Amino acid sequence: xKLPFLPTTGVGSFPKPDYVTGAKGDLDENSREATREFxxxxxxxxxxxxxxxxxxxxxMATDYYRALGLPIADWTRSYDNxxxxxxxxDRPLRRTAPIQLYQFEFAQGLTEKPVKAILxxxxxxxxxxxxxxxxxxxxxxxxxAEIVREEAMDLVKAGAKxxxxxxxxxxxxxxxxxxxxxxxxxxxxxxxxxxxxxxxxGEFPLVYPDMPKLPVDQIDIELASELDLGxxxxxxxxxxKKDPLTKYKDVAVxxxxxxxxxxVEDIGTVKKRIETALEVLAPTDEASKRIWIDPxxxxxxxxxxxxxxxxxxxxxxxxxxxxxx
Amino acid sequence: xxxxxxRVGSKSGDSLRKELNKLYxxxxxxxxxxxxxxxxxxxxxxxxxxxxxxxxxxxLVDVHDELTWPLEHVHGVEFGxxxxxxxxxTHYKEAIVVDRIRREESLLSDLYRxxxxxxxxxxxxxxxxxxxxxxxxxxxxxxxxxLDELAxxxxxxxxxxxxxxxxxxxxxxxxxxAIAPGTEAEKVRMLPELYSSMxxxxxxxxxxxxxxxxxxxxxxxxxxxxxxxxxxxxxVWDPEVATLLRKxxxxxxxxxxxxxxxxxxxxxxxxSKKIVAKLSSLGDCVNLDESFLSCxxxxxxxxxxxxRKKVALIGxxxxxxxx
Numbered sequence: 258x259k260l261p262f263l264p265t266t267g268v269g270s271f272p273k274p275d276y277v278t279g280a281k282g283d284l285d286e287n288s289r290e291a292t293r294e295f296x297x298x299x300x301x302x303x304x305x306x307x308x309x310x311x312x313x314x315x316x317m318a319t320d321y322y323r324a325l326g327l328p329i330a331d332w333t334r335s336y337d338n339x340x341x342x343x344x345x346x347d348r349p350l351r352r353t354a355p356i357q358l359y360q361f362e363f364a365q366g367l368t369e370k371p372v373k374a375i376l377x378x379x380x381x382x383x384x385x386x387x388x389x390x391x392x393x394x395x396x397x398x399x400x401x402a403e404i405v406r407e408e409a410m411d412l413v414k415a416g417a418k419x420x421x422x423x424x425x426x427x428x429x430x431x432x433x434x435x436x437x438x439x440x441x442x443x444x445x446x447x448x449x450x451x452x453x454x455x456x457x458x459g460e461f462p463l464v465y466p467d468m469p470k471l472p473v474d475q476i477d478i479e480l481a482s483e484l485d486l487g488x489x490x491x492x493x494x495x496x497x498k499k500d501p502l503t504k505y506k507d508v509a510v511x512x513x514x515x516x517x518x519x520x521v522e523d524i525g526t527v528k529k530r531i532e533t534a535l536e537v538l539a540p541t542d543e544a545s546k547r548i549w550i551d552p553x554x555x556x557x558x559x560x561x562x563x564x565x566x567x568x569x570x571x572x573x574x575x576x577x578x579x580x581x582x
Numbered sequence: 583x584x585x586x587x588x589r590v591g592s593k594s595g596d597s598l599r600k601e602l603n604k605l606y607x608x609x610x611x612x613x614x615x616x617x618x619x620x621x622x623x624x625x626x627x628x629x630x631x632x633x634x635x636x637x638x639x640x641x642l643v644d645v646h647d648e649l650t651w652p653l654e655h656v657h658g659v660e661f662g663x664x665x666x667x668x669x670x671x672t673h674y675k676e677a678i679v680v681d682r683i684r685r686e687e688s689l690l691s692d693l694y695r696x697x698x699x700x701x702x703x704x705x706x707x708x709x710x711x712x713x714x715x716x717x718x719x720x721x722x723x724x725x726x727x728x729l730d731e732l733a734x735x736x737x738x739x740x741x742x743x744x745x746x747x748x749x750x751x752x753x754x755x756x757x758x759x760a761i762a763p764g765t766e767a768e769k770v771r772m773l774p775e776l777y778s779s780m781x782x783x784x785x786x787x788x789x790x791x792x793x794x795x796x797x798x799x800x801x802x803x804x805x806x807x808x809x810x811x812x813x814x815x816x817x818v819w820d821p822e823v824a825t826l827l828r829k830x831x832x833x834x835x836x837x838x839x840x841x842x843x844x845x846x847x848x849x850x851x852x853x854s855k856k857i858v859a860k861l862s863s864l865g866d867c868v869n870l871d872e873s874f875l876s877c878x879x880x881x882x883x884x885x886x887x888x889x890r891k892k893v894a895l896i897g898x899x900x901x902x903x904x905x
Binding site (some may be wrong): 330331332333334335336337338340343345383384385386387388389426428429430431432458459460463479481482483486490514516517 | 586588589590591599602603606646647662663664665666668669670671672673674719720721722763764844847848849850882883884885886887888
């Protein structure tokens with residue numbers, strides 16, 4: 258599929274409508290309906306590579322634990338008044354059935370445009386739960402990698418052209434980047450499709466030097482706040498300017514702040530972010546062809562559906578204006 | 583105790599969570615949130631006291647995160663993007679310093695006062711000035727030349743606060759950044775002077791607690807030279823710190839962070855007999871009579887039911903040791 262300059266996409270999730278309740282990974286009729294509506298809205302906005310909105314998801318890590326029949330602990334806090342339930346690896350990991358295959362098939366069946374198949378990565382799955390079974394971090398991460406790999410292969414067989422492995426935990430244990438990279442490699446190696454890893458909420462300067470070596474075609478990175486800081490004050494942007502990631506990979510640049518309470522950006526702000534990203538990451542025309550545009554993360558945390566839609570509209574309008582120059 | 587205690591997992595905690603959600607959605611009531619926070623604080627302090635914890639904290643159930651919250655009471659600071667707290671999947675909002683900072687009101691929550699009414703031994707707890715500076719950025723308008731200068735400015739804020747805290751049993755400053763992986767001794771050499779300028783002439787017992795990392799001999803020596811009454815060390819991340827302590831022959835009282843707070847994803851409850859044995863083996867390098875046993879870091883990495891078991895474990899081990 259031929260993509261335009263600055264291809265646009267989503268990261269994955271979207272706030273659930275009120276009628277979707279109690280999601281825990283299964284695709285019920287309500288989450289099907291929400292997916293239909295969301296796919297249509299993205300088509301109307303002319304987004305290039307679509308996402309399914311993840312309306313069936315309870316939590317990006319815990320759903321996997323649940324799908325594998327592992328126990329789930331009570332709430333722990335993520336920030337302020339946000340909590341989630343971590344799963345517990347208390348036995349060898351084994352996948353007995355697909356986890357997200359039917360969800361992908363359903364979404365892709367609704368549109369001619371490509372829909373990304375989005376998986377949670379092995380390091381994130383290992384870090385975002387408890388482990389009382391595996392003795393070493395390697396055993397834990399690689400066991401998860403095997404599960405995610407099996408899932409990825411099923412998705413590719415089902416027609417997925419873009420496979421995104423979400424690894425928001427990449428910068429958490431930055432001294433383990435070799436382990437992280439090897440876990441990711443075990444998932445993406447020879448999949449035969451375009452592979453992406455999405456990273457967010459991290460101290461990226463700590464892992465930036467390792468990013469060129471990640472075994473994926475594209476790195477999708479949260480950047481809106483850093484782009485607002487500008488390359489004079491953002492350490493990460495300074496590193497990017499010195500050694501642009503576009504030398505090695507396609508880069509999807511997060512230009513929409515998805516945090517709750519952050520209002521809808523004006524088009525000028527988003528254009529400025531994109532221009533800064535181009536200045537920092539794309540010193541040549543060739544490099545600029547490697548840049549994609551998307552929000553910082555899934556809109557799930559934004560919570561408000563209308564605000565999320567408006568943010569997507571602003572992103573698309575900003576991209577259109579820059580494309581038309 | 584170290585840092586925030588799990589907020590949910592009891593009736594009052596769940597009520598607070600729901601009321602806070604309502605508040606954020608614009609339908610909640612601030613006074614009700616305050617009242618529920620007070621109920622939960624009292625419940626947590628009672629839980630710790632009944633488990634024989636001798637110096638509990640107040641649970642910090644009103645803070646957004648464990649790193650930058652005092653700056654919400656300070657002029658000259660805005661909050662930016664959300665970042666990970668070290669290696670964990672918990673988050674903080676990066677503080678952006680945009681003006682000369684100024685303490686506008688007490689940094690300490692009303693909930694601390696509520697906790698003191700339950701028990702007089704409840705300690706005050708803050709993120710330390712060095713760690714707060716490491717989790718801040720200098721924005722446009724900042725008059726500070728660098729993060730070291732900012733740490734000094736934060737220390738001045740705390741000095742003002744400490745001057746108002748007469749009679750509290752202990753003020754603990756958490757300085758995980760002092761030992762975070764990759765931290766070199768050179769970077770923390772400023773700590774003794776920073777703490778001296780912050781604490782000199784004040785009549786308040788103080789502690790510095792470190793966690794989420796390992797100790798080089800140089801960093802440990804710097805930490806033990808700080809002008810505070812207690813230095814807390816993380817024996818979960820770095821069991822080998824005992825070997826370093828032996829070499830230093832300090833034989834002083836320390837904070838022994840030996841109960842796993844679950845920050846690295848382990849959920850098991852330790853065998854109390856094994857902890858007693860480990861603690862006893864420290865007798866040749868630590869003055870156990872003047873030391874505190876603690877979890878290594880905040881128990882909010884665990885669900886409340888597990889946190890409760892960890893608190894009970896600390897109490898049980900202490901009782902066994904006292905026998």
